[in-house]
Amino acid sequence: MSWLNAMIDRLRYRSVPPPEDRSRMRAVANNLVLHLHPTRVPAPALRFSRTWGLGGISALLSVLLIATGVLLMFRYDASIERAYPAVQAMETVIPFGSLLRGIHHWAGNLLMITVVLHMVRVFASGGFRGERRMNWVVGLGMLVLVLTFNFTGYLLPWDQLAFWAITVGTGLLIYVPLVGQAISDFLLGGPEVAQSALRNFYALHVALLPVVLIFGLSYHFWRVRKDGGVTIPPQSEQVTKLTTIPHLVTAELGVALITLAGLVIFAMAVPAPLEALANAAHPPNPAKAAWYFLGVQELLMHMHPLAALSLAASGLLGLAVLPLWDRDTSDEGVYFRSQTGRRAGMIGAALAIVLTPLLVLVDELWLDLPTLLAPISTLISNGLLPLLLTLGGLAGIYAGLRGALRARHSEALVGLFSFVMVALVVLTAVGIWFRGPNMALVWPF
Amino acid sequence: MRRYLGAGFVALLVMIIALGVYGSREGQRMALAQESLRDNAVGDAAAIYVEYCATCHGAAGEGIGTTPPLNSDGLRGMDYDTLFKTIARGRYGTAMVGWHTDEGGMLNDYQIDQLVAMVRYVDWPQVRELAAQRGLIPATLAAPAVGQSQLDVIAALGPEGSAWSAGFTTFAENCTVCHGVSGDGSSLGVPLNTPELRAKDATTLARTITEGVPGTMMAPWGKTLSPDEIASVVAFLQHWDEIQAAGVALVAPVPVQIDLGDAQAVLNLGERLFTSTCTACHGEGGSGGIGPAINSQQFLSRKDDAAITQTIIAGGKRPGSAMPAFGDRLTSVEIDSIVTYIRSLQATAPNVANPRGTQQGGGGPPWMRATATPDPSGATDPQSSTGTGGPPPWASGGK
Numbered sequence: 011m012s013w014l015n016a017m018i019d020r021l022r023y024r025s026v027p028p029p030e031d032r033s034r035m036r037a038v039a040n041n042l043v044l045h046l047h048p049t050r051v052p053a054p055a056l057r058f059s060r061t062w063g064l065g066g067i068s069a070l071l072s073v074l075l076i077a078t079g080v081l082l083m084f085r086y087d088a089s090i091e092r093a094y095p096a097v098q099a100m101e102t103v104i105p106f107g108s109l110l111r112g113i114h115h116w117a118g119n120l121l122m123i124t125v126v127l128h129m130v131r132v133f134a135s136g137g138f139r140g141e142r143r144m145n146w147v148v149g150l151g152m153l154v155l156v157l158t159f160n161f162t163g164y165l166l167p168w169d170q171l172a173f174w175a176i177t178v179g180t181g182l183l184i185y186v187p188l189v190g191q192a193i194s195d196f197l198l199g200g201p202e203v204a205q206s207a208l209r210n211f212y213a214l215h216v217a218l219l220p221v222v223l224i225f226g227l228s229y230h231f232w233r234v235r236k237d238g239g240v241t242i243p244p245q246s247e248q249v250t251k252l253t254t255i256p257h258l259v260t261a262e263l264g265v266a267l268i269t270l271a272g273l274v275i276f277a278m279a280v281p282a283p284l285e286a287l288a289n290a291a292h293p294p295n296p297a298k299a300a301w302y303f304l305g306v307q308e309l310l311m312h313m314h315p316l317a318a319l320s321l322a323a324s325g326l327l328g329l330a331v332l333p334l335w336d337r338d339t340s341d342e343g344v345y346f347r348s349q350t351g352r353r354a355g356m357i358g359a360a361l362a363i364v365l366t367p368l369l370v371l372v373d374e375l376w377l378d379l380p381t382l383l384a385p386i387s388t389l390i391s392n393g394l395l396p397l398l399l400t401l402g403g404l405a406g407i408y409a410g411l412r413g414a415l416r417a418r419h420s421e422a423l424v425g426l427f428s429f430v431m432v433a434l435v436v437l438t439a440v441g442i443w444f445r446g447p448n449m450a451l452v453w454p455f
Numbered sequence: 456m457r458r459y460l461g462a463g464f465v466a467l468l469v470m471i472i473a474l475g476v477y478g479s480r481e482g483q484r485m486a487l488a489q490e491s492l493r494d495n496a497v498g499d500a501a502a503i504y505v506e507y508c509a510t511c512h513g514a515a516g517e518g519i520g521t522t523p524p525l526n527s528d529g530l531r532g533m534d535y536d537t538l539f540k541t542i543a544r545g546r547y548g549t550a551m552v553g554w555h556t557d558e559g560g561m562l563n564d565y566q567i568d569q570l571v572a573m574v575r576y577v578d579w580p581q582v583r584e585l586a587a588q589r590g591l592i593p594a595t596l597a598a599p600a601v602g603q604s605q606l607d608v609i610a611a612l613g614p615e616g617s618a619w620s621a622g623f624t625t626f627a628e629n630c631t632v633c634h635g636v637s638g639d640g641s642s643l644g645v646p647l648n649t650p651e652l653r654a655k656d657a658t659t660l661a662r663t664i665t666e667g668v669p670g671t672m673m674a675p676w677g678k679t680l681s682p683d684e685i686a687s688v689v690a691f692l693q694h695w696d697e698i699q700a701a702g703v704a705l706v707a708p709v710p711v712q713i714d715l716g717d718a719q720a721v722l723n724l725g726e727r728l729f730t731s732t733c734t735a736c737h738g739e740g741g742s743g744g745i746g747p748a749i750n751s752q753q754f755l756s757r758k759d760d761a762a763i764t765q766t767i768i769a770g771g772k773r774p775g776s777a778m779p780a781f782g783d784r785l786t787s788v789e790i791d792s793i794v795t796y797i798r799s800l801q802a803t804a805p806n807v808a809n810p811r812g813t814q815q816g817g818g819g820p821p822w823m824r825a826t827a828t829p830d831p832s833g834a835t836d837p838q839s840s841t842g843t844g845g846p847p848p849w850a851s852g853g854k
Contacts, residue, residue, distance in 0.1 A: 015457075018457075091564045091565070092564075095565065098492060101488055102488040102489045102492050103489065106478070108488070260457060260459055260460040261460075263463055264458075264460045265459060267464065267467045268466040271466035271467060271469055271470035271473075272466070275470060287565055
């Protein structure tokens with residue numbers, strides 16, 4: 011195979027023999043994009059299972075979204091009279107318009123998944139402590155940014171799906187105490203989803219958010235490098251360092267090409283959905299939010315909106331203060347901290363898979379707290395009580411893992427994190443597939 | 456690391472090939488997408504048309520009274536802007552008002568676009584069918600129903616009663632759209648059921664109807680109505696208070712939106728249509744008459760749904776059968792609902808001594824059987840005749 015290698019080298023470099031490591035490193039240092047990488051990387055950090063390529067795939071999707079988004083802007087018109095016909099035109103008379111829209115749509119949805127997985131990976135390998143804690147918070151901010159991107163983009167086609175998902179979504183905002191109404195009014199530019207809402211969402215989606223994304227992403231990359239790169243477990247022997255070219259760059263290019271090809275082919279096979287023109291007089295039944303909010307919407311079925319939002323907010327807050335909550339850097343880079351941590355994670359996941367559907371069923375079919383505790387205000391019986399019960403349950407899981415497994419603090423946190431994430435996935439799945447007309451539980455198969 | 460690159464380039468190759476294949480089919484895909492979009496638009500527009508436009512332009516675009524027909528090739532070839540503006544802004548000096556929300560109408564750009572697409576591409580006889588498939592059943596359209604009993608009451612009011620009743624019918628068919636069923640007027644036409652109007656002499660009224668009122672939507676009806684008809688309308692208008700006092704009133708028809716997924720709603724529609732369309736020959740509740748007794752075990756156990764549907768669409772297949780073909784008067788949705796209703800009778804249907812109708816050779820006196828092609832209008836109650844002459848077919852759907 012050496013002749014093949016020689017041929018590829020011949021293609022890549024104008025002259026043989028291939029350049030020395032020193033000049034390869036200089037190429038990285040002197041290149042604007044490649045400069046985000048260090049010139050050399052520790053060999054263990056190059057293993058695919060250290061990152062699963064999730065950060066890189068998310069970055070690629072962001073670039074792809076900007077490129078396709080700019081192209082879509084040439085034919086889109088953010089007016090409620092013309093937005094929908096413009097999207098129809100993309101689907102019918104603009105060559106490759108349907109494909110472009112499909113790539114943009116699916117890349118946006120895939121990005122939502124990859125950034126969450128990226129966060130899970132960083133949590134699992136303990137990459138949020140010590141020097142990296144600032145970048146963890148920046149990354150969390152980027153996750154919220156991606157969520158906002160998806161939310162604002164969802165309205166733009168101005169079809170029934172868009173209109174009602176945003177109506178439901180912004181309806182939730184009103185329950186945020188003190189500022190909820192003001193934020194909703196600011197976003198919508200009025201009391202309901204109408205022309206000014208479309209214009210605002212478009213401005214956010216194509217102007218403000220991309221700027222934040224580009225600066226945020228650059229800062230995130232830069233911090234990754236400055237904070238010491240990908241976390242690796244403590245090594246017993248001296249770590250060999252390999253040059254970025256070709257070792258890191260070829261892997262990145264390969265993963266990028268595979269992702270790109272997969273996404274484009276998927277978009278060819280499954281075009282982006284487009285329902286009937288938005289009609290404020292005919293709500294679909296059930297009216298659901300976008301899929302990534304269905305976990306929260308499912309919580310709303312079981313408790314007062316204020317309680318559901320508090321729960322979501324405390325989850326986000328918990329993630330944000332995680333670097334302060336867990337400062338034990340001794341097991342840095344070891345997936346799930348240790349064998350005990352791995353077991354705690356598995357127990358947390360198993361509990362979530364069993365308990366969440368069970369609680370959904372019990373609350374839906376049998377337990378009716380507001381009626382049971384009739385004299386008490388529903389704010390307490392349906393709000394405070396379920397909230398405290400849930401938080402108490404989470405504390406119970408933590409305490410149980412500490413006691414029964416003799417888990418250390420950071421290991422028990424793995425169990426808690428895994429419970430919360432799996433419960434969120436289960437709730438989202440219930441919201442997507444098991445809620446039928448009037449949001450009643452249905453069996454979809 | 457090289458295997459990543461290798462796999463990446465394989466993926467790139469696959470993507471390029473896929474793009475090539477996709478690109479070569481893009482023209483075909485766009486053509487198909489356009490066609491399905493147009494079909495959708497025409498279907499949506501048909502429902503809008505039945506709701507808002509058919510009262511004046513007719514259920515199949517044939518035009519009613521002085522309203523121009525829409526089913527012409529000239530209109531089909533007209534450019535987009537002209538059609539859009541006409542619908543959006545109306546036409547000055549005619550009954551065509553502006554329908555765009557900006558002009559005080561109730562349609563938006565998108566809906567008017569769809570109407571334009573319909574005017575240019577639709578196969579007009581299909582309009583009712585398309586609307587029915589969206590659940591909008593034009594069971595009664597345009598003209599309010601006029602019952603024979605009402606005409607009898609009016610005719611009995613005075614020596615000229617028959618002229619009044621003729622005027623009553625003509626008014627119901629041509630004038631109610633603008634002037635309202637009770638003569639209260641509307642945004643389109645002045646009130647007519649007033650003492651001031653009755654105080655005017657017949658010549659003035661007849662001239663106004665014949666020549667119209669320039670600058671208003673009142674069209675010159677002399678082109679459409681005969682002088683006799685106009686005179687009868689005048690006679691009716693002058694005695695409307697007496698007719699009203701006798702308890703005769705018109706009821707405004709409304710297109711009915713039903714949920715086609717709701718079995719009970721479909722059954723109700725079927726019952727309503729059966730009562731208005733079929734009972735004249737098949738008897739009250741299908742008990743039999745000129746036609747066979749539908750509500751009998753003998754009939755229902757022998758005929759399956761397909762056979763009943765076929766007979767309704769194409770008419771009776773026995774030679775000399777009086778059963779007319781309803782295929783071009785009722786939409787498939789309406790026919791299905793009638794069949795559903797008929798089938799629902801089976802559970803309670805009695806055994807009938809003489810299930811075959813008088814026209815089937817089974818019963819009745821021999822001289823009835825001998826009639827090869829009976830005159831349905833003579834044999835049946837004209838009040839519930841199904842469009843046998845006289846008013847256009849859309850006016851005969853329901854009572």
